[in-house]
Amino acid sequence: MNRMVTRIFKCFLLAVLILLAGASTGMTESKTLMMATTTSTDSTGLLNYLAPLYTKAVGVELKWTAVGTGKALALGQNCDVDVLLVHDPEAEQKFIANGFGVNRKEIMYNDFVLIGPAADPAAIKGKGTLEALKLIQAKGAVFASRGDESGTHAMEKALWKKTGADLMEKEAWYVQTGQGMLPTISIAEEYKGYTLTDRGTYYKYEAVKGSDLSLKILVEGDDILKNQYSVMALDPKHCPKSRYDLAMQFANWMAGPDGQKLIGDFKVNGKPLFTANGK
Amino acid sequence: MNFLLDGFITAIRLLFQGDEETYAAVFATLQVTGYSMSASLAMGIPLGFALGYFDFPLKKQLRFITDTLMALPTVFIGLVVYALLSNKGPLGELRLLFTLPGIAIGLTILALPIVISLSAATVEAMDRQLRTTLISLGADRLQLLLSILWEVRFGILAATVNAFGRVMTEVGISMMVGGNIKWHTRTITTAIALETNKGLFSMGIALGLVLLLIAFGVNLALSFLRKK
Amino acid sequence: MTNNSFSSLYQIQDLIHCYQGRPALTIPFLEIQPQSIVGLMGPNGGGKSTLLNLLANVDIPCAGQILFKGRELRPFAQDTRFRISLLPQEAYLLHRKVQGNVAYGLKLRKDRQDRDLKVRQSLELVGLDPESFRHRPWNALSGGEARRVALAARMVLRPEVLLLDEPTAGIDAASAQRIKEAALIARQEWGATLIIASHDWDWLDQVCDQTLHLFKGCILGNGRSNIIFGPWRPRGDGRYEKRILDGQTLVVTRPPEENAALLIGPEDLWLTTTPQPVGGQRQFLKAVITRMSLGKKTDRIMLTLTAADLDLCTHISRADAALQGIQPGSVVWLSYQLEDTNWIG
Numbered sequence: 001m002n003r004m005v006t007r008i009f010k011c012f013l014l015a016v017l018i019l020l021a022g023a024s025t026g027m028t029e030s031k032t033l034m035m036a037t038t039t040s041t042d043s044t045g046l047l048n049y050l051a052p053l054y055t056k057a058v059g060v061e062l063k064w065t066a067v068g069t070g071k072a073l074a075l076g077q078n079c080d081v082d083v084l085l086v087h088d089p090e091a092e093q094k095f096i097a098n099g100f101g102v103n104r105k106e107i108m109y110n111d112f113v114l115i116g117p118a119a120d121p122a123a124i125k126g127k128g129t130l131e132a133l134k135l136i137q138a139k140g141a142v143f144a145s146r147g148d149e150s151g152t153h154a155m156e157k158a159l160w161k162k163t164g165a166d167l168m169e170k171e172a173w174y175v176q177t178g179q180g181m182l183p184t185i186s187i188a189e190e191y192k193g194y195t196l197t198d199r200g201t202y203y204k205y206e207a208v209k210g211s212d213l214s215l216k217i218l219v220e221g222d223d224i225l226k227n228q229y230s231v232m233a234l235d236p237k238h239c240p241k242s243r244y245d246l247a248m249q250f251a252n253w254m255a256g257p258d259g260q261k262l263i264g265d266f267k268v269n270g271k272p273l274f275t276a277n278g279k
Numbered sequence: 280m281n282f283l284l285d286g287f288i289t290a291i292r293l294l295f296q297g298d299e300e301t302y303a304a305v306f307a308t309l310q311v312t313g314y315s316m317s318a319s320l321a322m323g324i325p326l327g328f329a330l331g332y333f334d335f336p337l338k339k340q341l342r343f344i345t346d347t348l349m350a351l352p353t354v355f356i357g358l359v360v361y362a363l364l365s366n367k368g369p370l371g372e373l374r375l376l377f378t379l380p381g382i383a384i385g386l387t388i389l390a391l392p393i394v395i396s397l398s399a400a401t402v403e404a405m406d407r408q409l410r411t412t413l414i415s416l417g418a419d420r421l422q423l424l425l426s427i428l429w430e431v432r433f434g435i436l437a438a439t440v441n442a443f444g445r446v447m448t449e450v451g452i453s454m455m456v457g458g459n460i461k462w463h464t465r466t467i468t469t470a471i472a473l474e475t476n477k478g479l480f481s482m483g484i485a486l487g488l489v490l491l492l493i494a495f496g497v498n499l500a501l502s503f504l505r506k507k
Numbered sequence: 508m509t510n511n512s513f514s515s516l517y518q519i520q521d522l523i524h525c526y527q528g529r530p531a532l533t534i535p536f537l538e539i540q541p542q543s544i545v546g547l548m549g550p551n552g553g554g555k556s557t558l559l560n561l562l563a564n565v566d567i568p569c570a571g572q573i574l575f576k577g578r579e580l581r582p583f584a585q586d587t588r589f590r591i592s593l594l595p596q597e598a599y600l601l602h603r604k605v606q607g608n609v610a611y612g613l614k615l616r617k618d619r620q621d622r623d624l625k626v627r628q629s630l631e632l633v634g635l636d637p638e639s640f641r642h643r644p645w646n647a648l649s650g651g652e653a654r655r656v657a658l659a660a661r662m663v664l665r666p667e668v669l670l671l672d673e674p675t676a677g678i679d680a681a682s683a684q685r686i687k688e689a690a691l692i693a694r695q696e697w698g699a700t701l702i703i704a705s706h707d708w709d710w711l712d713q714v715c716d717q718t719l720h721l722f723k724g725c726i727l728g729n730g731r732s733n734i735i736f737g738p739w740r741p742r743g744d745g746r747y748e749k750r751i752l753d754g755q756t757l758v759v760t761r762p763p764e765e766n767a768a769l770l771i772g773p774e775d776l777w778l779t780t781t782p783q784p785v786g787g788q789r790q791f792l793k794a795v796i797t798r799m800s801l802g803k804k805t806d807r808i809m810l811t812l813t814a815a816d817l818d819l820c821t822h823i824s825r826a827d828a829a830l831q832g833i834q835p836g837s838v839v840w841l842s843y844q845l846e847d848t849n850w851i852g
Contacts, residue, residue: 063463065459065460
C-alpha cells in the first residue's frame with residue numbers, strides 16, 4: 001500500500017514539474033507589449049492580422065485582451081496594461097484629464113450604422129439618425145442596446161441624448177443585452193428589432209450569416225455616426241512600471257505610414273472595414 | 280444552419296489536423312488545471328482530513344463556511360483575484376495578471392473549498408473503527424494518516440473529479456484574470472466565449488466537444504485508480 | 508516507580524476517562540499480571556470497551572495513568588505500538604483482499620521475512636483455508652469469517668498483549684469456537700497476555716485467571732456478580748420489592764434512586780435443597796440450576812440459576828455439591844441477608 005502511495009505521489013510530482021517547466025518557458029518574455037482594447041478590433045480579426053506584421057517589423061510581441069472600452073480604460077487606470085486601443089473620444093479625454101493617459105493618437109475610424117429588419121416596421125430607412133431613433137421610440141419597436149459601457153454603448157447613449165429622449169431603460173421595447181456586439185446583433189435578430197453597430201462588426205455578421213442575413217443597414221453615412229479609434233499610452237507618472245517606450249513605439253507605428261497602409265488594406269469579405277486617419 | 284453537426288465535424292478536424300490555436304488553448308487549459316488541481320489537492324486533502332478527523336472548537340462553523348464557499352461564483356473570484364493581482368493591487372509586484380499562474384490562483388480558490396469540504400465529509404463518514412483498527416495493528420501517526428486516506432480513497436477521488444470538473448470548465452476567472460490573450464492565456468473555455476462573441480457558434484461547439492473529450496480522458500484515467 | 512510495579516504488566520492508577528464530558532470509567536487502582544488471562548464482564552455500556560481501548564493505547568485517559576511494564580502509555584509510542592493489539596467488537600476490514608488485511612501489520616513493521624508463510628499460518632490458526640481465502644475481497648466474507656480474518660491479522664503479529672472485545676458475540680458457533688481456540692494458542696505459543704471482554708461467562712470462568720466485573724464505569728470486584736435491575740416497588744413496611752414473572756418477590760432495602768441496581772455477590776447467596784417457606788424471616792427464592800462449571804485453579808463450582816426471568820449465580824465447594832446431590836435441573840432455595848446487598852448506580 002505504501003509503495004502504491006509513493007508511486008502515485010511521484011507521478012504527481014513529476015506532472016507538476018513538467019507543467020512548471022512548461023510555464024517557465026512560456027514566461028520567458030523577450031519584449032512584449034500588453035494592450036487592452038475594445039472587442040471590435042479583436043472580433044473583426046484586425047488585430048490577428050496586424051500583430052504578426054507588427055512583431056516582424058518592430059521585434060516586439062503584441063499581446064492584447066479584448067474587453068469593452070469601459071473595462072479597457074479601467075485596466076489602464078490600474079496600470080495592468082501598457083497601451084490602449086479604444087473608441088470613445090469623450091471618455092478618453094476624461095481619462096487624460098484625470099492624469100491616467102497621455103499622447104492620444106487617432107488611428108482610424110469606421111462608422112456606426114443603424115440596422116434592422118428588412119420589413120422596417122418603424123420606417124426609418126434613409127432617414128437622419130436622430131429622426132430614425134425618434135421613430136423607433138414613437139413606434140415602440142424593439143431596440144437592442146449593448147448596455148455594457150463599451151464605446152458603442154457610449155455612442156448610442158450620446159445619440160439618444162441628442163434626440164432629447166428621457167431615460168427609457170425600463171421600457172419594454174428597449175432591450176439591454178450587456179453583451180458584445182455580435183451577440184447583441186443576434187438578439188436584435190431574434191426580436192426582429194433594431195440596433196446600433198459599428199460597420200466592421202456588421203460586415204463580420206454578414207460574412208458569418210451569408211444568405212441567412214435578416215438585418216439590413218437602414219441608416220448610414222451621417223456625420224455623427226463616425227466611430228473614431230485611438231491609441232493611447234499610459235501616463236508614466238501614474239504607471240511607472242508600464243512600458244511607456246514600447247507603447248509610444250506602437251502608437252507611432254500605427255499612426256505612421258506602415259501601420260496606416262496595413263489598416264487601409266484590411267478587408268473582410270472583400271470590403272474594407274476601417275479608414276486610416278492617423279496623423 | 281446546423282451548429283451541432285458542423286461543430287462535431289469541426290471538432291474532429293481541429294484535433295486531427297493539429298490546429299495550432301486549438302492546441303495552444305488545450306495546453307493552456309491543461310496547464311492551469313494542472314497547477315490549480317495540484318495546489319488545491321496538496322492543500323485541500325490535509326486540511327479536509329484535519330477538518331473531518333479532529334474535534335476542536337468552531338469545527339461545525341468551519342465546516343459550514345467551507346460548504347458555503349463551495350458556492351463561490353467564479354466571476355466574483357475572478358474580480359477578487361484581479362483586484363489582488365492588478366498592478367495597483369497589493370500583489371501587483373508579482374506580475375501575475377494575464378498569466379497562466381494568475382488564472383491558476385483563481386482556480387485554486389475555486390477548487391480548494393470543494394476539495395476540503397468533500398474530503399472532510401468523506402473522512403467524517405469513515406467507520407469509527409478504522410482508526411482503532413489501524414492503531415491496534417501498530418500504525419504510527421503518518422501511517423495512520425496515509426492508511427485512512429487510502430481507505431477513503433473513493434471519496435477523495437470523488438472530490439477530485441468534482442473539483443476538476445469545475446476548474447476545467449470555468450470561464451469567469453480565466454476571462455477576468457487571464458484576459459483571453461491569444462497564444463498565452465486563451466483557454467478552451469475563453470476561446471468558446473470568444474467564438475460565440477464572433478458569432479461562430481459551430482466553432483464554439485467544436486471547442487466545447489474538445490473540452491469534453493479531454494475531460495473524458497482524465498476521468499478515464501482516474502477510473503483506473505478506482506479499480507485498484 | 509517502585510520496584511514491585513515492574514512485576515505487573517499493566518498498572519492503573521487513579522484513572523478517570525470521560526466520554527463526551529461524562530465519566531465513563533473510574534478505576535482507582537488495578538494491576539494485571541504478565542501472561543495472565545483476564546476476563547471483563549458486565550452489561551453493555553459498563554465500560555469494558557472503554558477499558559480495552561485505553562489498555563490498547565487507542566484512547567488516552569482524561570486523568571490518571573496507565574503504566575505498561577512500569578512506563579506510562581503514550582499514544583503511538585514506539586515501545587508499545589508493536590506489542591499490544593486490540594480486536595475491536597466491530598472489527599474493521601481494510602478495503603482490500605484478505606491477504607492484504609492480514610499482512611497489513613507486518614507491512615507497518617517493515618517485516619518482509621516469510622510474509623506469505625506467516626499469513627498462511629495465521630489464517631490456518633483461525634480455521635480459514637489460506638488458499639481459498641487469501642484472495643477474497645474484504646466484502647465477500649460472512650460476519651464470522653470477517654472476525655476470524657481480523658483476528659488472524661492480529662495473531663500474525665504475535666503481540667505480547669492481545670485484547671479481545673466481545674470476540675464471540677453475534678457470529679456463528681463454529682467461528683466463535685475457532686476464535687476461542689486461537690486466543691488460547693496465542694497464550695500457549697508465545698505467552699501472550701489475554702484480556703477478554705465477553706458475555707460468555709462459562710468461557711471466561713474456564714480460561715481466566717482473573718475476572719473483573721465492570722458496571723457503570725466501575726470495577727465491582729473479581730468474578731461474576733449478580734446485578735439486579737428494578738423496577739422497585741415499596742412494600743409499605745419500609746422495604747421495597749421486585750416482582751419476578753412467576754410471582755415471587757425479591758425483597759430489598761430502600762433504593763437510593765429509582766434506577767439504582769442491586770448488587771449481590773455470589774458468595775452472599777446461600778443455597779439449600781431443603782424446601783423453604785417463601786417470604787419468611789430470611790428471604791428465600793426458589794430457583795432452578797441451569798448450569799454448573801468448575802472454576803479455573805479452584806475447587807469451587809460455579810452455579811448458574813434461573814428463577815423465571817431472573818438469572819443468578821453463586822458457587823459452592825465440590826464437596827457440598829456432592830453432599831447435596833446438586834446437578835443441573837435441581838430445584839434449590841436461595842437466600843441472602845439484606846445487609847449483604849449493595850446499591851449501585
